[in-house]
Amino acid sequence: MKRTHNCNQLNISNVNQEVTLKGWIKKIRKMGQITFIDLRDFYGITQIVVGENKQELINNLKPEYVISITGKVIERKSKNADIPTGEIEIEVKNIELINKSELTPFVIENDVEVSEETRMSYRYLDLRRQKIQNNMLLRAKVNSIIRKEFEADNFVEVETPYFGKSTPEGARDFLVPSRLNKNTFYALPQSPQLYKQLLMVSGFDKYYQIVRCFRDEDLRNDRQPEFTQLDMEMSFASATEVQDQIEKVIKKIFLEVKGIDFKEKLIKMPFREAIDLYGSDKPDIRFDLKINTLNEIFDKTQIKLFESFKENKLSIRGICVEELLSKKQLEILTETAKQKSFNNLAFAKFENGTWSGSIASSLSDGEKQALIKQFNIKDKATILLNVGKYEKISDMLGAVRNKVAEILNLADPNDYKLLWIIDFPLYEWSDEESRYVAAHNPFTMPNIKSIDDFETNKEDAIADSYDLVLNGFELGSGGVRITDSGIQQRMFEAVGLDDETIEKNFGWFINAYKYGAPNHAGFAFGIDRVIMLLTHSESIRDVIAFPKNSKGIDMMNDAPSYVEDNQLSELSIKTIK
Incomplete structure (x- = not known):
């Protein structure tokens, strides 16, 4: 029979109508002498109810079988407000099997624990998931x-x-x-x-x-x-x-x-400003954390890491996080710095007038006051900094900046900048x-x-x-x-x-x-x-x-793949073993 409606179309106004739906069996639930089927198609889900006198129609039916059902629309006693068809169900009159399905390698659900490799190998099944559709x-x-x-x-x-x-x-x-x-x-x-x-x-x-x-x-x-x-x-x-x-x-x-x-015109930021402030030509501006150049503060420093920066034409740059980062968080950020070819990531913590961290003991009183002023520190903060060629130190701190935002959830996923x-x-x-x-x-x-x-x-x-x-x-x-x-x-x-x-x-x-x-x-x-x-x-x-x-x-199809020698010969190509 011809399909009269899709599985997202019927509602309370269709009660007492005879309809024909076609789709995949999502779930089968037996409750006493009655069986409920969730029928799914591209558009949505409709609940099918199979009465006691119709149980022979569902013998051997399984999830992902493709079926056609004909029946009468009735009002549901237990309504489901989560789906558009949740006020009705179909009292089945007839079921026709269109096609069987083997046991699927994973359940067709939005949230399913399965490797991406398996999903990609059976992409046609993965595409049945509502999330992907x-x-x-x-x-x-x-x-x-x-x-x-x-x-x-x-x-x-x-x-x-x-x-x-x-x-x-x-x-x-x-x-x-x-x-x-x-x-x-x-x-x-x-x-x-x-x-x-x-x-x-x-x-x-x-x-x-x-x-x-x-x-x-x-x-x-x-x-x-x-x-x-x-x-x-x-x-x-x-x-x-x-x-x-x-x-x-x-x-x-x-x-x-x-x-x-977006009512306002988009801002236009010069490339060099983006690198200077954010360490990236594609900055995420949902959060602040601007990079600062600290050369003047450490002009006469006794910190061994920084003492020769002027002779080597290097830059001392850093960011300030208004949190006291934990040891584990600092280890993650140091690993980020290492991925950018820096051996370490210097840091200094400040809380209620007290300094700690890898370079804290070497900071002069003048450097401490200058850092507080530079970053407008109030009660507590962690300063992350290092020295290097301007482009490389900026790139590294840009990556660290993004990692800080990830760790501390600074970027609202529903905010778009x-x-x-x-x-x-x-x-x-x-x-x-x-x-x-x-x-x-x-x-x-x-x-x-x-x-x-x-x-x-x-x-x-x-x-x-x-x-x-x-x-x-x-x-x-x-x-x-x-x-x-x-x-x-x-x-x-x-x-x-x-x-x-x-x-x-x-x-x-x-x-x-x-x-x-x-x-x-x-x-x-x-x-x-x-x-x-x-x-x-x-x-x-x-x-x-x-x-x-x-x-x-x-x-899914194992492309790219080897081809026959005669195909290559037609193209005047030989493979190298």
């Missing part, structure tokens, strides 16, 4: 909001190629061999960067796309080898105009999904390549302050780029593009690309800019990460239907 529904809603907002502002959705050209900049490419063109490879796109810029050259005014991207990089909880991002570009637009557009969309998402109305980080360095140093490389990509316009000497003063060069940050996570990044061929040539040379390499990898792209290009700017943010944060998921894998594990393996 809700994540997918929220993801679909966010995608719908994005499309509506961009289309309302006259953006055009354009699909760009998945098979493109490998370029030397950026992360490692996933390569796809071409059978028809021997010994050549396509590269799966790390982003549609070049294609979307060419769309602007082509005369498109506003472009957007919800697109799958690919990067062959080491994985962690918030990364996957394939991921989805919102990509956009605007002709004749400034950085501010792009930021305004993204703000509008992200605020709409929060309003419709979380009921949070969005901000822009601007004025990024144009370059970053690559230890692996022993050279400066483009921090974002070699097509990002230098800031007007750096336009005259960006190729010679690489350490101080600033990019006209920007990141959107939420609660310590980078949601996405963007920038103003280079459209002047002279500036583009200077940029290529600055990152060590010779004319032959430029022509080989980017000639097709650069040629387009010889035919009249508008100034343009754009942005892209990771949808997977946004959904992870909106749902408070521990891993990005919980918001992707069929994710890979931390080694890039699909536990």
Whole structure:
């Protein structure tokens, strides 16, 4: 029979109607001569009651069997206010078995004790859990909001190629061999960067796309080898105009999904300020704990750890926690410092005029008073500090700061703090390549302050780029593009690309800019990460239907896998044992 309703649809107004429902058996409960079945489908749960004279209909039925039931809607005596159908139940007339199920490797419940490996191996069962299905529904809603907002502002959705050209900049490419063109490879796109810029050259005014991207990089909880991002570009637009557009969309998402109305403009924090105060270019500003430079306080110190900081051009930096941290907590924070290549983490505790801690006995009276004033200490505090090169000590204290917040629950998980980080360095140093490389990509316009000497003063060069940050996570990044061929040539040379390499990898792209290009700017943010944060998921894998594990393996179908030699032979490829 045809399904008349879903399992989340019926209520008291449907009493006495005959209905047909279809779904999975969630639970079977026998109470005397009566049996109750919780029938589950994608939409919800409805209770089915099987009377004494119908018990033969449920012989051999088990959890996760798929059935069709027909019966009459009746009012429940014992109502369940936790579900929309809790006022009614179905008095069964007939049950049809659609399909049996083997015993599942784990119970289909929101809270279930099972390894992630097992969940990923049986992802189709894991996806039956309401928690994971809700994540997918929220993801679909966010995608719908994005499309509506961009289309309302006259953006055009354009699909760009998945098979493109490998370029030397950026992360490692996933390569796809071409059978028809021997010994050549396509590269799966790390982003549609070049294609979307060419769309602007082509005369498109506003472009957007919800697109799958690919990067062959080491994985962690918030990364996957394939991921989805919102990509956009605007002709004749400034950085501010792009930021305004993204703000509008992200605020709409929060309003419709979380009921949070961000009325104020997002703050814009320069990169160097973020590093100085928070030790990170993606600061979590839900809690204070700002990093302070303490060089002046320890200018004439007798503390052995700090005494040679001036000669070695090092910085003494620290944070102040308005708590007396325990020995165990300090051990955890020291381990965090060690993960950032620091041997230890100095500390000093203050309580009602008394000092203690690893450096307390070496502090002079002047240093003590200066620290109290610097951190505005009242009754009690723990100061965490160390010495090192400015960038490294800032990075370490940024990690310690986040760990303190985790230990002391300083960040409200239901609080959302969005901000822009601007004025990024144009370059970053690559230890692996022993050279400066483009921090974002070699097509990002230098800031007007750096336009005259960006190729010679690489350490101080600033990019006209920007990141959107939420609660310590980078949601996405963007920038103003280079459209002047002279500036583009200077940029290529600055990152060590010779004319032959430029022509080989980017000639097709650069040629387009010889035919009249508008100034343009754009942005892209990771949808997977946004959904992870909106749902408070521990891993990005919980918001992707069929994710890979931390080694890039699909536990369900064992991809990547070996292929037959004849397939490789067609591609002129041989494996190395």
